[in-house]
Amino acid sequence: MFDAKFVRNNVDAVRAGVAAKGESLTLDNFLALDEGRRQKVTAVEQLKAERNQKSEEVAELRRQGQDTTLLQENMKALGQEVKELDAEIKEIEQRLEHILLRIPNLPDSDVPVGPDESHNKVRSLHLLPRQFAFAPKAHWDLGVALDILDFERAGKIAGARFAIYRGLGARLMRSLISFMLNLHTTEHGYVEVAPPLLVTYDNMVGTGQFPKFTEDAFKIAGQELYLNPTAEVPVTNMHRDEVLDGMQLPLYYTAYCPSFRAEAGAAGRDTRGLIRMHQFNKVELVKFVRPEHSSAELETLLADACQVLERLAIPYRILEMCTGDLGFAAAKKYDIELWMPSYNRYVEISSCSNFRDFQARRANIKFRPQKGAKAEYVHTLNGSGLAIDRLVAAILENYQEDNGSVRLPEALIPFMGIEKITN
RNA sequence: GGAGAGAUGGCUGAGUGGUUGAAAGCGCCCGCCUCGAAAGCGGGUGAACGGUUACCCGUUCCGUGAGUUCAAAUCUCACUCUCUCCGCCA
Structure with a gap:
Protein backbone atom coordinates (compact mmCIF):
# COMPACT_ATOMS: atom_id res chain seq x y z
CA MET A 1 0.00 0.00 0.00
CA LEU A 101 -5.75 -0.86 -0.55
CA ARG A 102 -6.50 -1.82 -4.14
CA ILE A 103 -3.54 -0.14 -5.80
CA PRO A 104 -0.98 -2.85 -6.62
CA ASN A 105 2.69 -2.52 -5.80
CA LEU A 106 4.79 -0.91 -8.53
CA PRO A 107 7.27 -3.04 -10.48
CA ASP A 108 11.00 -2.49 -9.99
CA SER A 109 12.58 -0.62 -12.90
CA ASP A 110 14.58 -3.69 -14.00
CA VAL A 111 11.54 -5.95 -14.34
CA PRO A 112 10.90 -7.06 -17.95
CA VAL A 113 7.84 -5.34 -19.37
CA GLY A 114 5.05 -7.46 -20.75
CA PRO A 115 1.32 -8.11 -20.48
CA ASP A 116 1.33 -11.75 -19.36
CA GLU A 117 3.33 -14.91 -18.70
CA SER A 118 4.42 -15.15 -22.33
CA HIS A 119 6.83 -12.30 -21.63
CA ASN A 120 8.52 -13.87 -18.63
CA LYS A 121 12.24 -14.30 -19.17
CA VAL A 122 13.98 -17.62 -18.72
CA ARG A 123 16.94 -16.75 -16.56
CA SER A 124 18.61 -20.15 -16.31
CA LEU A 125 18.19 -23.88 -16.85
CA HIS A 126 19.50 -26.51 -14.43
CA LEU A 127 19.86 -30.18 -15.34
CA LEU A 128 18.18 -31.35 -18.50
CA PRO A 129 14.93 -33.29 -18.52
CA ARG A 130 15.60 -37.01 -18.45
CA GLN A 131 15.12 -38.97 -21.66
CA PHE A 132 12.97 -41.96 -20.80
CA ALA A 133 13.60 -45.31 -22.48
CA PHE A 134 10.00 -46.19 -21.69
CA ALA A 135 6.70 -44.34 -21.53
CA PRO A 136 6.80 -42.49 -18.20
CA LYS A 137 3.68 -42.52 -16.07
CA ALA A 138 1.97 -39.59 -14.42
CA HIS A 139 2.39 -39.33 -10.66
CA TRP A 140 -1.32 -39.92 -10.04
CA ASP A 141 -1.04 -43.29 -11.73
CA LEU A 142 2.33 -44.15 -10.19
CA GLY A 143 1.27 -43.08 -6.71
CA VAL A 144 -1.97 -45.01 -6.78
CA ALA A 145 -0.27 -48.10 -8.18
CA LEU A 146 2.38 -47.93 -5.46
CA ASP A 147 -0.40 -47.49 -2.88
CA ILE A 148 1.15 -44.32 -1.54
CA LEU A 149 -1.48 -41.88 -2.85
CA ASP A 150 -5.26 -42.19 -2.59
CA PHE A 151 -7.39 -39.60 -4.31
CA GLU A 152 -10.62 -41.56 -4.30
CA ARG A 153 -10.87 -41.91 -0.56
CA ALA A 154 -9.73 -38.32 -0.09
CA GLY A 155 -12.83 -37.43 -2.09
CA LYS A 156 -14.98 -39.24 0.44
CA ILE A 157 -13.51 -37.09 3.18
CA ALA A 158 -13.37 -33.66 1.62
CA GLY A 159 -14.32 -33.83 -2.06
CA ALA A 160 -12.25 -32.98 -5.08
CA ARG A 161 -8.77 -31.46 -4.91
CA PHE A 162 -7.62 -33.33 -1.83
CA ALA A 163 -5.22 -36.25 -1.42
CA ILE A 164 -4.42 -38.91 1.12
CA TYR A 165 -0.76 -39.75 1.52
CA ARG A 166 -0.32 -43.27 2.74
CA GLY A 167 2.53 -45.47 3.92
CA LEU A 168 5.76 -44.50 2.18
CA GLY A 169 3.94 -41.61 0.52
CA ALA A 170 3.21 -40.05 3.89
CA ARG A 171 6.76 -40.77 4.95
CA LEU A 172 8.06 -39.15 1.77
CA MET A 173 6.14 -36.00 2.52
CA ARG A 174 7.39 -35.96 6.10
CA SER A 175 10.94 -36.57 4.88
CA LEU A 176 10.74 -33.63 2.51
CA ILE A 177 9.54 -31.36 5.31
CA SER A 178 12.44 -32.42 7.53
CA PHE A 179 14.97 -32.30 4.74
CA MET A 180 14.03 -28.77 3.71
CA LEU A 181 13.65 -27.36 7.21
CA ASN A 182 17.00 -28.85 8.21
CA LEU A 183 18.66 -27.38 5.13
CA HIS A 184 17.28 -23.89 5.67
CA THR A 185 17.84 -23.78 9.42
CA THR A 186 21.31 -25.32 9.59
CA GLU A 187 22.86 -24.13 6.33
CA HIS A 188 20.94 -20.99 5.33
CA GLY A 189 20.43 -19.31 8.70
CA TYR A 190 16.62 -19.35 8.95
CA VAL A 191 14.70 -19.64 12.23
CA GLU A 192 12.03 -22.32 12.11
CA VAL A 193 8.55 -21.27 13.19
CA ALA A 194 5.25 -23.12 13.40
CA PRO A 195 2.58 -20.42 13.32
CA PRO A 196 -1.23 -20.54 13.65
CA LEU A 197 -2.93 -21.77 10.47
CA LEU A 198 -5.97 -19.56 10.97
CA VAL A 199 -5.50 -15.87 10.39
CA THR A 200 -7.60 -12.74 10.83
CA TYR A 201 -8.89 -10.50 8.07
CA ASP A 202 -6.29 -7.88 9.01
CA ASN A 203 -3.48 -10.38 8.50
CA MET A 204 -4.76 -11.08 5.00
CA VAL A 205 -4.82 -7.36 4.28
CA GLY A 206 -1.33 -7.03 5.69
CA THR A 207 0.28 -9.32 3.15
CA GLY A 208 -1.94 -8.15 0.28
CA GLN A 209 -4.36 -11.04 -0.26
CA PHE A 210 -7.27 -8.91 0.91
CA PRO A 211 -9.37 -6.95 0.15
CA LYS A 212 -8.98 -7.81 -3.55
CA PHE A 213 -8.88 -11.59 -3.44
CA THR A 214 -11.32 -12.62 -0.73
CA GLU A 215 -12.89 -15.28 -2.94
CA ASP A 216 -9.63 -17.26 -3.00
CA ALA A 217 -9.66 -17.87 0.73
CA PHE A 218 -11.60 -20.31 2.91
CA LYS A 219 -13.47 -18.54 5.68
CA ILE A 220 -14.37 -20.12 8.98
CA ALA A 221 -18.15 -20.07 9.33
CA GLY A 222 -19.42 -17.50 11.78
CA GLN A 223 -15.97 -16.17 12.56
CA GLU A 224 -13.66 -13.53 11.26
CA LEU A 225 -10.94 -16.12 10.60
CA TYR A 226 -9.54 -17.58 7.42
CA LEU A 227 -7.52 -20.69 6.59
CA ASN A 228 -4.07 -19.45 5.73
CA PRO A 229 -3.38 -19.63 1.98
CA THR A 230 0.38 -19.63 2.54
CA ALA A 231 2.71 -19.42 5.54
CA GLU A 232 3.66 -16.00 4.18
CA VAL A 233 0.56 -14.60 5.87
CA PRO A 234 1.07 -15.70 9.49
CA VAL A 235 4.86 -15.46 9.38
CA THR A 236 5.00 -11.96 7.90
CA ASN A 237 2.27 -10.75 10.23
CA MET A 238 4.15 -12.05 13.27
CA HIS A 239 5.83 -8.67 13.38
CA ARG A 240 2.81 -6.52 12.53
CA ASP A 241 2.68 -3.25 14.48
CA GLU A 242 6.26 -3.64 15.63
CA VAL A 243 9.35 -1.48 15.47
CA LEU A 244 12.20 -3.94 15.00
CA ASP A 245 15.69 -3.32 16.26
CA GLY A 246 17.85 -2.38 13.25
CA MET A 247 20.75 -4.35 14.73
CA GLN A 248 18.68 -7.55 14.55
CA LEU A 249 18.03 -7.27 10.83
CA PRO A 250 17.90 -9.19 8.65
CA LEU A 251 15.43 -11.69 10.14
CA TYR A 252 15.08 -14.99 8.31
CA TYR A 253 12.19 -17.35 9.04
CA THR A 254 11.22 -20.70 7.61
CA ALA A 255 7.94 -22.47 8.31
CA TYR A 256 6.22 -25.65 7.29
CA CYS A 257 2.49 -25.06 6.92
CA PRO A 258 -0.44 -26.81 5.39
CA SER A 259 -1.96 -24.14 3.15
CA PHE A 260 -5.50 -23.76 1.88
CA ARG A 261 -6.87 -22.20 -1.27
CA ALA A 262 -10.36 -22.13 -2.70
CA GLU A 263 -8.97 -22.08 -6.26
CA ALA A 264 -12.05 -20.12 -7.22
CA GLY A 265 -10.88 -19.27 -10.73
CA ALA A 266 -9.35 -22.64 -11.54
CA ALA A 267 -12.39 -24.84 -12.09
CA GLY A 268 -11.48 -27.73 -14.37
CA ARG A 269 -7.76 -26.96 -14.35
CA ASP A 270 -5.17 -29.48 -13.15
CA THR A 271 -7.93 -31.63 -11.72
CA ARG A 272 -5.79 -34.75 -11.48
CA GLY A 273 -3.04 -35.44 -9.04
CA LEU A 274 -1.18 -33.32 -6.56
CA ILE A 275 -0.65 -30.20 -8.64
CA ARG A 276 -3.58 -28.02 -7.63
CA MET A 277 -5.31 -28.86 -4.38
CA HIS A 278 -7.44 -27.04 -1.82
CA GLN A 279 -5.03 -28.17 0.87
CA PHE A 280 -1.35 -28.41 0.13
CA ASN A 281 1.91 -28.45 2.00
CA LYS A 282 4.67 -25.96 1.77
CA VAL A 283 7.89 -24.91 3.42
CA GLU A 284 8.08 -21.15 3.23
CA LEU A 285 10.96 -18.69 3.51
CA VAL A 286 10.31 -15.17 4.83
CA LYS A 287 12.75 -12.31 5.29
CA PHE A 288 12.59 -8.92 6.99
CA VAL A 289 15.47 -6.76 5.76
CA ARG A 290 16.79 -3.22 5.50
CA PRO A 291 15.54 -1.44 2.37
CA GLU A 292 19.02 -1.08 0.88
CA HIS A 293 19.57 -4.85 1.08
CA SER A 294 16.32 -6.19 -0.29
CA SER A 295 17.45 -6.56 -3.90
CA ALA A 296 20.46 -8.64 -2.88
CA GLU A 297 18.35 -10.56 -0.35
CA LEU A 298 15.99 -11.64 -3.12
CA GLU A 299 18.91 -13.25 -4.95
CA THR A 300 20.02 -15.23 -1.89
CA LEU A 301 16.43 -16.21 -1.13
CA LEU A 302 16.15 -17.57 -4.64
CA ALA A 303 19.43 -19.44 -4.24
CA ASP A 304 18.24 -20.94 -0.93
CA ALA A 305 15.10 -22.26 -2.60
CA CYS A 306 17.02 -23.59 -5.62
CA GLN A 307 19.38 -25.45 -3.32
CA VAL A 308 16.56 -27.84 -2.49
CA LEU A 309 16.25 -28.85 -6.14
CA GLU A 310 20.01 -29.04 -6.52
CA ARG A 311 20.21 -31.52 -3.65
CA LEU A 312 17.29 -33.51 -4.99
CA ALA A 313 18.73 -33.40 -8.51
CA ILE A 314 15.49 -32.47 -10.24
CA PRO A 315 15.61 -30.51 -13.53
CA TYR A 316 14.37 -26.95 -13.09
CA ARG A 317 14.53 -23.49 -14.53
CA ILE A 318 14.32 -19.99 -13.15
CA LEU A 319 11.96 -17.44 -14.66
CA GLU A 320 12.09 -13.72 -14.20
CA MET A 321 8.50 -12.59 -14.11
CA CYS A 322 7.42 -9.74 -16.34
CA THR A 323 5.38 -6.76 -15.10
CA GLY A 324 2.08 -8.32 -16.13
CA ASP A 325 2.72 -11.52 -14.18
CA LEU A 326 4.06 -10.05 -10.93
CA GLY A 327 0.88 -10.33 -8.99
CA PHE A 328 -0.61 -7.70 -6.72
CA ALA A 329 2.00 -7.19 -4.01
CA ALA A 330 5.37 -7.96 -5.60
CA ALA A 331 7.83 -5.43 -6.99
CA LYS A 332 10.00 -8.17 -8.45
CA LYS A 333 9.52 -11.90 -8.65
CA TYR A 334 11.28 -15.06 -9.74
CA ASP A 335 9.46 -18.33 -10.29
CA ILE A 336 11.23 -21.65 -10.01
CA GLU A 337 9.71 -24.31 -12.21
CA LEU A 338 10.58 -27.98 -12.17
CA TRP A 339 10.25 -30.49 -14.94
CA MET A 340 7.05 -32.53 -14.82
CA PRO A 341 7.10 -35.39 -17.33
CA SER A 342 3.32 -35.92 -17.22
CA TYR A 343 2.74 -32.30 -18.22
CA ASN A 344 5.71 -32.42 -20.60
CA ARG A 345 6.61 -28.95 -19.37
CA TYR A 346 7.93 -27.04 -16.42
CA VAL A 347 5.57 -26.50 -13.48
CA GLU A 348 5.85 -23.82 -10.81
CA ILE A 349 7.34 -25.02 -7.55
CA SER A 350 8.24 -21.68 -5.98
CA SER A 351 7.70 -17.96 -6.26
CA CYS A 352 10.34 -15.72 -4.71
CA SER A 353 9.23 -12.12 -4.33
CA ASN A 354 10.51 -8.81 -3.10
CA PHE A 355 7.63 -6.71 -1.79
CA ARG A 356 9.81 -3.79 -0.76
CA ASP A 357 7.79 -1.77 1.78
CA PHE A 358 4.38 -2.66 0.31
CA GLN A 359 3.48 -5.29 2.93
CA ALA A 360 5.34 -3.44 5.68
CA ARG A 361 3.07 -0.43 5.22
CA ARG A 362 -0.05 -2.57 5.30
CA ALA A 363 1.05 -4.52 8.34
CA ASN A 364 2.86 -1.55 9.91
CA ILE A 365 6.25 -3.21 10.34
CA LYS A 366 9.09 -0.77 10.94
CA PHE A 367 12.67 -0.85 12.15
CA ARG A 368 14.93 1.67 13.80
CA PRO A 369 18.09 2.02 11.66
CA GLN A 370 20.12 3.21 14.66
CA LYS A 371 19.49 3.99 18.29
CA GLY A 372 17.57 7.22 18.46
CA ALA A 373 16.87 7.31 14.72
CA LYS A 374 13.42 7.62 13.18
CA ALA A 375 11.65 4.34 12.49
CA GLU A 376 11.35 3.29 8.84
CA TYR A 377 9.41 0.58 7.08
CA VAL A 378 11.29 -2.68 6.59
CA HIS A 379 11.33 -4.56 3.32
CA THR A 380 9.76 -8.00 3.26
CA LEU A 381 10.48 -10.91 0.95
CA ASN A 382 9.30 -14.44 0.73
CA GLY A 383 9.44 -17.54 -1.38
CA SER A 384 8.39 -21.15 -1.29
CA GLY A 385 11.22 -23.33 -0.24
CA LEU A 386 9.51 -25.42 -1.62
CA ALA A 387 5.97 -26.57 -2.38
CA ILE A 388 5.88 -30.14 -1.12
CA ASP A 389 3.08 -31.86 -3.01
CA ARG A 390 4.39 -30.81 -6.40
CA LEU A 391 7.81 -31.92 -5.27
CA VAL A 392 6.41 -35.37 -4.42
CA ALA A 393 4.84 -35.47 -7.86
CA ALA A 394 8.11 -34.49 -9.50
CA ILE A 395 10.15 -37.04 -7.57
CA LEU A 396 7.74 -39.82 -8.48
CA GLU A 397 7.73 -38.87 -12.14
CA ASN A 398 11.39 -37.97 -12.63
CA TYR A 399 12.74 -40.88 -10.61
CA GLN A 400 10.42 -43.60 -11.88
CA GLU A 401 11.72 -46.83 -13.40
CA ASP A 402 10.19 -48.94 -16.11
CA ASN A 403 8.72 -51.40 -13.59
CA GLY A 404 6.77 -48.67 -11.84
CA SER A 405 9.07 -48.35 -8.85
CA VAL A 406 10.65 -45.08 -7.83
CA ARG A 407 14.25 -44.52 -6.82
CA LEU A 408 14.77 -41.91 -4.12
CA PRO A 409 17.09 -38.91 -4.44
CA GLU A 410 20.36 -39.37 -2.51
CA ALA A 411 19.49 -36.54 -0.14
CA LEU A 412 16.27 -38.22 1.00
CA ILE A 413 17.63 -41.70 1.69
CA PRO A 414 18.73 -40.84 5.27
CA PHE A 415 15.22 -39.54 5.98
CA MET A 416 13.38 -42.41 4.27
CA GLY A 417 15.60 -45.24 5.46
CA ILE A 418 15.21 -46.89 2.09
CA GLU A 419 16.51 -46.30 -1.42
CA LYS A 420 13.49 -47.14 -3.46
CA ILE A 421 9.71 -47.20 -3.32
CA THR A 422 8.42 -50.43 -4.79
CA ASN A 423 5.22 -52.36 -4.75
C1' G B 1 -18.06 -21.96 29.34
C1' G B 2 -18.15 -19.35 34.75
C1' A B 3 -15.72 -15.62 38.21
C1' G B 4 -12.21 -11.78 38.87
C1' A B 5 -8.05 -8.27 37.47
C1' G B 6 -5.94 -5.44 33.81
C1' A B 7 -4.66 -2.68 28.84
C1' U B 8 -1.09 4.62 29.35
C1' G B 9 5.22 6.66 25.18
C1' G B 10 11.17 2.07 23.13
C1' C B 11 10.44 -0.30 28.40
C1' U B 12 8.60 0.07 33.73
C1' G B 13 4.92 2.95 35.81
C1' A B 14 1.80 7.67 38.05
C1' G B 15 -2.56 10.08 36.71
C1' U B 16 -8.57 14.43 41.33
C1' G B 17 -13.33 15.84 33.94
C1' G B 18 -10.30 21.70 32.81
C1' U B 19 -2.00 24.53 30.75
C1' U B 20 -1.59 16.11 30.95
C1' G B 21 1.32 14.60 24.95
C1' A B 22 0.85 12.93 29.51
C1' A B 23 4.66 12.76 36.47
C1' A B 24 8.73 9.62 37.87
C1' G B 25 12.35 6.01 36.61
C1' C B 26 15.02 3.16 32.85
C1' G B 27 16.87 3.37 27.96
C1' C B 28 18.64 6.57 24.08
C1' C B 29 20.89 11.39 21.96
C1' C B 30 23.74 16.09 22.75
C1' G B 31 26.82 19.00 25.99
C1' C B 32 30.00 19.73 30.53
C1' C B 33 33.66 17.01 33.28
C1' U B 34 37.94 13.29 31.67
C1' C B 35 44.01 11.53 28.42
C1' G B 36 39.72 8.28 27.49
C1' A B 37 35.68 5.91 29.92
C1' A B 38 32.41 5.17 34.08
C1' A B 39 30.00 8.01 37.69
C1' G B 40 28.06 12.87 38.26
C1' C B 41 25.75 17.41 36.32
C1' G B 42 22.75 20.17 32.45
C1' G B 43 19.60 19.80 28.23
C1' G B 44 16.92 16.91 24.82
C1' U B 45 14.19 12.44 23.33
C1' G B 46 6.58 9.41 20.47
C1' A B 47 3.50 8.84 16.10
C1' A B 48 0.03 10.25 12.25
C1' C B 49 -2.28 14.10 9.50
C1' G B 50 -2.66 19.19 7.64
C1' G B 51 -0.50 24.23 6.75
C1' U B 52 4.50 26.37 5.74
C1' U B 53 8.64 23.98 4.48
C1' A B 54 14.44 27.87 7.18
C1' C B 55 12.34 27.82 11.59
C1' C B 56 7.70 26.76 12.99
C1' C B 57 2.24 26.44 13.73
C1' G B 58 -2.31 23.61 14.21
C1' U B 59 -5.14 19.03 14.88
C1' U B 60 -5.58 14.03 16.46
C1' C B 61 -3.81 9.79 19.27
C1' C B 62 -3.58 6.91 26.66
C1' G B 63 -6.48 -1.38 23.71
C1' U B 64 -10.81 -0.71 19.64
C1' G B 65 -15.56 1.52 18.58
C1' A B 66 -19.70 4.43 20.07
C1' G B 67 -21.85 7.86 23.78
C1' U B 68 -22.31 11.89 27.83
C1' U B 69 -20.03 17.03 28.29
C1' C B 70 -18.52 23.70 26.74
C1' A B 71 -14.30 20.23 27.82
C1' A B 72 -12.71 12.91 28.45
C1' A B 73 -6.55 9.09 29.60
C1' U B 74 -10.21 10.28 33.55
C1' C B 75 -17.60 9.20 33.30
C1' U B 76 -21.19 5.44 30.44
C1' C B 77 -21.94 1.27 26.99
C1' A B 78 -20.23 -2.51 23.57
C1' C B 79 -16.19 -5.20 21.73
C1' U B 80 -11.01 -7.15 21.49
C1' C B 81 -6.83 -8.89 23.87
C1' U B 82 -3.75 -10.27 28.27
C1' C B 83 -3.34 -12.37 33.25
C1' U B 84 -5.37 -15.34 37.68
C1' C B 85 -8.86 -19.03 39.58
C1' C B 86 -12.75 -22.84 38.41
C1' G B 87 -14.81 -26.18 34.66
C1' C B 88 -13.64 -28.84 30.10
C1' C B 89 -10.19 -30.91 26.99
C1' A B 90 -5.30 -32.58 23.41
Missing part, protein backbone atom coordinates in the same frame (compact mmCIF):
# COMPACT_ATOMS: atom_id res chain seq x y z
CA PHE A 2 1.08 3.51 -0.68
CA ASP A 3 0.30 6.47 1.51
CA ALA A 4 -1.96 9.15 0.13
CA LYS A 5 0.82 11.71 0.00
CA PHE A 6 2.99 9.46 -2.17
CA VAL A 7 0.16 8.84 -4.63
CA ARG A 8 -0.69 12.54 -4.71
CA ASN A 9 2.90 13.50 -5.49
CA ASN A 10 3.61 10.64 -7.91
CA VAL A 11 0.38 10.22 -9.82
CA ASP A 12 2.05 9.53 -13.15
CA ALA A 13 4.47 6.96 -11.76
CA VAL A 14 1.64 5.15 -9.99
CA ARG A 15 -0.53 5.19 -13.11
CA ALA A 16 2.37 3.86 -15.18
CA GLY A 17 3.15 1.11 -12.69
CA VAL A 18 -0.45 0.03 -12.46
CA ALA A 19 -0.70 -0.02 -16.24
CA ALA A 20 2.48 -2.13 -16.50
CA LYS A 21 0.79 -4.69 -14.27
CA GLY A 22 -2.09 -4.79 -16.72
CA GLU A 23 -4.61 -2.98 -14.56
CA SER A 24 -6.26 0.34 -15.01
CA LEU A 25 -6.90 2.91 -12.33
CA THR A 26 -7.57 6.50 -13.26
CA LEU A 27 -6.93 7.85 -9.77
CA ASP A 28 -9.08 10.87 -10.73
CA ASN A 29 -11.58 9.94 -8.06
CA PHE A 30 -8.77 9.48 -5.59
CA LEU A 31 -7.30 12.90 -6.30
CA ALA A 32 -10.68 14.61 -5.98
CA LEU A 33 -11.41 12.88 -2.67
CA ASP A 34 -7.92 13.64 -1.42
CA GLU A 35 -8.29 17.33 -2.24
CA GLY A 36 -11.71 17.45 -0.59
CA ARG A 37 -10.36 15.74 2.49
CA ARG A 38 -7.58 18.27 2.95
CA GLN A 39 -10.00 21.17 2.66
CA LYS A 40 -12.32 19.69 5.27
CA VAL A 41 -9.43 18.77 7.54
CA THR A 42 -8.14 22.32 7.47
CA ALA A 43 -11.63 23.64 8.21
CA VAL A 44 -12.36 21.28 11.08
CA GLU A 45 -8.95 21.82 12.62
CA GLN A 46 -9.62 25.53 12.82
CA LEU A 47 -12.91 24.83 14.56
CA LYS A 48 -11.22 22.45 16.95
CA ALA A 49 -8.55 25.00 17.75
CA GLU A 50 -11.32 27.45 18.56
CA ARG A 51 -13.08 24.88 20.71
CA ASN A 52 -9.93 24.14 22.66
CA GLN A 53 -9.33 27.83 23.21
CA LYS A 54 -12.90 28.49 24.36
CA SER A 55 -12.86 25.49 26.65
CA GLU A 56 -9.85 26.91 28.37
CA GLU A 57 -11.69 30.18 28.73
CA VAL A 58 -14.56 28.35 30.41
CA ALA A 59 -12.16 26.73 32.82
CA GLU A 60 -10.50 30.05 33.58
CA LEU A 61 -13.77 31.92 34.12
CA ARG A 62 -15.03 29.18 36.39
CA ARG A 63 -11.92 29.41 38.48
CA GLN A 64 -12.74 33.05 38.93
CA GLY A 65 -16.26 32.06 39.93
CA GLN A 66 -17.94 33.67 36.92
CA ASP A 67 -20.99 32.46 35.05
CA THR A 68 -20.25 30.58 31.79
CA THR A 69 -23.69 29.45 30.62
CA LEU A 70 -23.80 31.84 27.66
CA LEU A 71 -20.38 30.77 26.41
CA GLN A 72 -21.31 27.12 26.82
CA GLU A 73 -24.45 27.63 24.76
CA ASN A 74 -22.37 29.05 21.90
CA MET A 75 -20.02 26.13 22.14
CA LYS A 76 -22.76 23.62 21.55
CA ALA A 77 -23.25 24.73 17.96
CA LEU A 78 -19.51 24.64 17.43
CA GLY A 79 -19.35 21.11 18.80
CA GLN A 80 -22.13 20.01 16.49
CA GLU A 81 -20.35 21.46 13.48
CA VAL A 82 -17.14 19.69 14.41
CA LYS A 83 -19.01 16.44 14.78
CA GLU A 84 -20.57 16.69 11.35
CA LEU A 85 -17.32 17.61 9.64
CA ASP A 86 -15.48 14.79 11.40
CA ALA A 87 -18.08 12.34 10.15
CA GLU A 88 -17.69 13.62 6.58
CA ILE A 89 -13.91 13.37 6.80
CA LYS A 90 -14.11 9.86 8.16
CA GLU A 91 -16.29 8.79 5.29
CA ILE A 92 -13.90 10.31 2.76
CA GLU A 93 -10.97 8.61 4.46
CA GLN A 94 -12.69 5.27 4.23
CA ARG A 95 -13.20 5.78 0.52
CA LEU A 96 -9.57 6.82 0.12
CA GLU A 97 -8.40 3.75 1.97
CA HIS A 98 -10.70 1.61 -0.13
CA ILE A 99 -8.83 2.86 -3.19
CA LEU A 100 -5.35 2.75 -1.66
